[in-house]
Amino acid sequence: MNALAAAAVKSGVLLFLLLTACAYMTLLERRLLAKFQIRYGPNRVGPFGLLQPLADGIKLIFKEDFAPARVDLVVYWLAPAISMVTALFVYAVIPFGPQLYLANVDVGILIVLAASSVGVYGVILGGWSSNNKYSLLGSLRSSAQLISYELALSFAVISVVLTAGSLSLVEIVNAQARVWFVVLQPVAFVSFLIAAVAETNRAPFDLPEAEQELIAGYQTEYGGFKFAMFYIGEYVAIVTMSALVTTLFWGGWHGPFLPGVVWFALKMFAFIFFFVWIRATLPRVRHDQLMAFGWKVLVPLGLLNVVITAIIVVLLQ
Amino acid sequence: MEFVVFVVAAAGALAGGVGVIASRTPVRSALSLLLVLGNLAVMYLLLSAQFIAALQVIVYAGAIVVLFLFVIMLLHMRTGEGRVEKLRWQRPVSYVLSGVFLSALLWAIWTGTGTQVATSPAGFGTVESVGRSLFTTFLLPFEIASVVLLVGIIAAVVVGRPVVPPSARAHLPPPE
Known part of the structure; x- marks a missing residue:
């Protein structure tokens, strides 16, 4: 029973940290985008706009709870909840430091993939359920994109798993004590990064919400707290992908001088910055370009990389 | 503790199963199926088969039901009321088959109680043990399964291709 209580407390603390991080992620993104576009960004609420996420959160909670006509109410409510819960669930297996993780499961990376594949349901x-053609088009596009790039993501992960010889995220980090996998698996790293941007529906792959064509895609008809849940899901997914890149390719908590958690946080922050950076830099691609690139470039490249990795692993044994 | 989890998961699976056949809209049916599959994954976890549990979620919940939903959404059956039933014989056949399946299950439970339950060896259900037996003891069935799947994929591509008579091919614009 004690172990159960300890796990509950740990999960609670982790959830609190994550949700706070995700709230400040929105502020960070808005401030950074403003800097990239040479304007100020939100700087009125609190010093440097630090209370802005709080104000946004309170505003979203107190908004009118609205549902469009003739929606399937259960599904309409379920969708944002699925998005948020699956995004948060992943953190059960991500190791933040040498001893700092909720669970060391021996199929850790599979759990991450499983949670992200269930997350597709939120979008679909x-x-x-919104009973709106733009929403439906957006969700169809989005799910096609998510399914396609999940494959590329999985191939990159398989290469890493082959190199590390384990599915446990803790073991994968331990295997990088000497050489980080970004050196051993550069192809997997690049394709993972591209697939990660597509998986989180971020620019330049933000077709599901392409506002000029689809208003806002699958979340058009959502407002108030339900909209917030979608957004929390999206921003947590960005943090997740940054944490995963750090864990799988950049040695996780390994690094000289500083304690492991600090290294992990620093690397993760670098990738979060990268996500914002490319959003501010690159224009959106077309849907056919996106699909062609995914299926004709990333997937074959990933497969080839897996085969070569497997051969090298066998030869080295 | 284990018992509590089992009861919750079993109740969830049963509720999902009822939902699959009782829902009015196909989307709700698919969601109920998702509930069944998720609870089955919990059962696998209880049986300490964590690898199978993760695969269950990835393959069934993450891929197959997504495809179901895709098809439902593309057909745009919003009301989901079945059109005219074309395969009328399906209904009686399904009753008979489910009856047979139920009696087989009951028979298995009836004869199975009281006999010794095999104890699982150390490391049971881990990726290592599943992989080892797949690639040593069950190598041939495993490879045959992969070929069967490949045949299925190629067949799907061939069936899904639009039919173009050979004479019209010359006039088509080159594929992108």
Whole structure:
């Protein structure tokens, strides 16, 4: 029973940290985008706009709870909840430091993939249940994109797993004590990064919400707290992908002088910055370009990389 | 503790199963199926088969039901009321088959109680043990399964291709 209580407390603390991080992620993104576009960004609420996420959160909670006509109410409510819960669930297995993780499961990376594949439901159901053609189009696009790039993501992960010889995220980090996998698996790293941007629906792959064509895609008909849940899901997913890149390719908590957690946080922050950076830099691609690139470039490249990795691993044994 | 989890998961699976056949809209049916599959994954976890549990979620929940939903959404059956039933014989056949399946299950439970339950060896259900047996003891069935899957994929591509008579091919614009 004690172990259960300890796990509950740990999960609670982790959830609190994550949600705070995700709230400040929105502020960070808005401030950074403003800097990239040479304007100020939100700087009125609190010093440097630090209370802005709080104000946004309170505003979203107190908004009118609105549902469009003739929606499937259960599904309409379920969709944002699925998005948020699956995004948060991943953190159960991500190691932040040498001893700092909730669970060291021997199929850790599979759990991450499973949670992200269930997360697709949030998008599909949200678009379908809204009873709106733009939502439906957005969710169809989005789910096609998510399914396609999940494959590329998985191939990159398989290469890493082959190199590390384990599915446990803790073991994968331990295997990088000497050489980080970004050196051993550069192809997997690049394709993982591209697939990660596509998986989180971020620019330049933000077709699901392409506002000029689809208003806002699958979340068009959502407002108030339900909208906030979608957004929390999206921003947590960005943090997740940054944490995963750090864990799988950049040695996790390994690094000289500083304690492991600090190194992990620093690397993760670098990738979060990268996500914002490319959003401010690159224009959106077309849907056919996106699909062609995914299926004709990333997937074959990933497969080839897996085969070569497997051969080298066998030869080295 | 284990018992509590089992009861919750079993109740969830049963509720999902009822939901699959009782829901009015196909989307709700698919969601109920998702509930069943998720609870089955919990059962696998209880049986200390964590690898199978993770695969269950990835393959069934993450891929197959997504495809179901995709098809439902593309067909745009919002009301989901079945059109005219074309395969009328399906209904009686399904009753008979489910009856047979139920009696087989009951028979298995009836004869199975009281016999010794095999104890799982150390490391049971881990990726290592599953992989080892797949690639040593069950190598041939495993490879045959992969070929069967490949045949299925190629067949799907061939069936899904639009039919173009050979004479019209010359006039088509070159594929992108």
